[in-house]
Amino acid sequence: MEIENTRECFVRLWLRLERTRRLLGGQYKRFCIRNVLKMWFGNEATDDFIWLVCRNTVVGDEQICGLDQLPPPALYPRKHRELLRAVVAVGLGIGLRKVRLHDLDAAYSIAFPQSTPLNVNKKKRH
Numbered sequence: 193m194e195i196e197n198t199r200e201c202f203v204r205l206w207l208r209l210e211r212t213r214r215l216l217g218g219q220y221k222r223f224c225i226r227n228v229l230k231m232w233f234g235n236e237a238t239d240d241f242i243w244l245v246c247r248n249t250v251v252g253d254e255q256i257c258g259l260d261q262l263p264p265p266a267l268y269p270r271k272h273r274e275l276l277r278a279v280v281a282v283g284l285g286i287g288l289r290k291v292r293l294h295d296l297d298a299a300y301s302i303a304f305p306q307s308t309p310l311n312v313n314k315k316k317r318h
Contacts, residue, residue, distance in 0.1 A: 193232050195283040197292055202299030205276050208232070209265050210303070225249065225275060226258035232279075241282065248278035248288055266304045273300070273310060 195201060212231055216223045225246055229237040242258050249256045251271050256262075265272040273296060281288045300310040 195280055197280060197284060197286070197290070197295075199292075199295040199299050199302075201280075202276065202292075202296045203302050205279070206265065206272075206299055206303035209272060209276070213262075213264060222259070223262050224259050225256060225262070228262075228275075229258075229279070244282045245275070245278045248281060249274045266307050269300055269304075269307070269310050273297070 195205075209228070212228050213223050215231070216227055221227055226237075226242055229242050229245060233241070246256060246258045249271075251274050256271060256275070262271060262275075276296060277288060277291045277293070280286075280291050297310045300307070
């Protein structure tokens with residue numbers, strides 16, 4: 193799987209996340225970080241890789257474990273935003289702050305046009 197720090201890649205990741213959710217549901221498997229990473233990366237998704245992604249996936253004060261059931265991305269995008277951010281950071285070997293959040297949020301709006309736009313960094317001074 194090719195990962196880049198670009199808007200086009202983020203759109204593909206958001207769409208692939210939704211397809212993975214549907215595929216896992218059709219197979220009666222849990223939609224969790226561990227299963228998503230194993231489907232996306234196959235043998236490259238070692239326990240160390242999954243642990244690094246889980247360690248970097250933090251929403252508020254809560255760290256998401258690899259086996260926690262995830263909600264649908266279109267309805268609750270915050271956890272998935274942090275998951276994709278962690279996947280890109282670990283996959284490229286960069287820090288979480290180097291991931292382009294503005295492009296990640298814009299990609300969500302492209303992938304899910306009927307949803308409310310995702311914009312966590314609302315307060316900006318000009």
